[in-house]
Amino acid sequence: MAPSIHTLITGCINFKLSGRWLSHICHLYLNDCSVSQTILFALAEMMALENLDMNIDITDIGTENRFWPTIILPRLKRISLGVKLRTLIVLMGHIAPTSGCISEYESVDNTIFNPSIEDISLLRRGFSSHFQSFSDFRRNETISWMMTKDLFELNNVLQEGGNAEFYLHIEIDLGSGGHGIPDIILSSLYSCDLSSIKTLELDISNATSDPFNLHVARFYRSLLSLETLHTDSQTMELLLQTQEHLNGVILFPRLQTIVFDTNAELKSDIIMRFLLRRRDADLPITDFDLYNCTSPNQERLLFLEGIDGLDVEWNEEIRNRM
Numbered sequence: 001m002a003p004s005i006h007t008l009i010t011g012c013i014n015f016k017l018s019g020r021w022l023s024h025i026c027h028l029y030l031n032d033c034s035v036s037q038t039i040l041f042a043l044a045e046m047m048a049l050e051n052l053d054m055n056i057d058i059t060d061i062g063t064e065n066r067f068w069p070t071i072i073l074p075r076l077k078r079i080s081l082g083v084k085l086r087t088l089i090v091l092m093g094h095i096a097p098t099s100g101c102i103s104e105y106e107s108v109d110n111t112i113f114n115p116s117i118e119d120i121s122l123l124r125r126g127f128s129s130h131f132q133s134f135s136d137f138r139r140n141e142t143i144s145w146m147m148t149k150d151l152f153e154l155n156n157v158l159q160e161g162g163n164a165e166f167y168l169h170i171e172i173d174l175g176s177g178g179h180g181i182p183d184i185i186l187s188s189l190y191s192c193d194l195s196s197i198k199t200l201e202l203d204i205s206n207a208t209s210d211p212f213n214l215h216v217a218r219f220y221r222s223l224l225s226l227e228t229l230h231t232d233s234q235t236m237e238l239l240l241q242t243q244e245h246l247n248g249v250i251l252f253p254r255l256q257t258i259v260f261d262t263n264a265e266l267k268s269d270i271i272m273r274f275l276l277r278r279r280d281a282d283l284p285i286t287d288f289d290l291y292n293c294t295s296p297n298q299e300r301l302l303f304l305e306g307i308d309g310l311d312v313e314w315n316e317e318i319r320n321r322m
Contacts, residue, residue: 006048017042026075027051034059037068040094044069054091055082061090071095080104085152085181086119093122097133107152115181123181127188130154144169145189147182168194171203186215190222197223201230204238212245220251228257232295233267236274243277250281258285261292268300275307289313298322 007027013035022045033056076098085107134143134156142157172182243251278284288304291313299322304312
């Protein structure tokens with residue numbers, strides 16, 4: 001009967017995960033399992049796999065025997081991983097991305113002490129290959145990456161039809177790891193061709209590291225076609241600091257629209273500086289969208305209405321109360 005198994009759902013692997021029957025599995029769900037590194041060899045046998053959902057901990061991941069296979073799953077349509085960060089690095093480094101696959105990666109334990117050279121190599125390889133796969137913007141509508149000291153998430157959303165604009169969401173606490181993982185991920189990002197990205201949601205307002213970080217600057221400068229930026233005034237301040245470090249180079253030369261869909265504190269002096277710098281460089285912002293802004297004290301932004309050539313979209317209810 002084993003070869004007829006197409007779906008396997010288990011919270012405990014107390015049997016040998018090997019044999020020809022693995023090649024017939026289309027749906028695999030492992031929930032709250034502790035497994036050995038042999039799971040990698042089992043996955044390599046599941047060529048028919050379409051859905052992979054794992055919340056696991058690979059217990060012997062730190063052993064010296066790391067001759068693990070490259071896992072190619074040509075039929076995979078969805079992968080969801082909820083694992084510790086070191087396990088995630090191994091899985092992303094060995095599972096080759098499948099074009100047209102929805103990917104959801106999450107780690108709620110970002111503690112890595114002194115990552116090895118192999119950990120760093122796997123991280124670079126895994127993220128570079130996944131971002132390169134995600135960079136098929138004709139198939140992907142959104143890439144979302146979030147990293148703080150407690151949480152890591154990487155997701156992509158496929159287009160459902162039509163010509164939806166590609167959207168990149170980044171929320172990062174650059175002080176979240178002395179292990180350098182944010183820098184490695186950023187370098188993986190800008191090593192891809194990002195020239196097609198026109199919309200970016202950027203939230204680095206909680207960053208505690210040097211805003212002059214080389215990888216941050218190179219990532220910004222790779223977004224040559226960016227037209228719409230969803231952000232807040234704290235992130236604007238960091239962008240201004242990066243520009244100063246780059247000897248006044250204006251980032252995002254095609255940027256025209258700023259969107260505040262945030263509840264963050266408004267810093268009117270920073271917003272004014274950001275807009276004037278671009279105007280003086282003959283790269284003005286033409287649209288400022290506040291329709292979904294829920295920040296308090298929006299009357300501080302009434303000065304926007306006095307800037308020539310700038311269209312401001314307010315939430316009418318909020319504007320009428322000013």
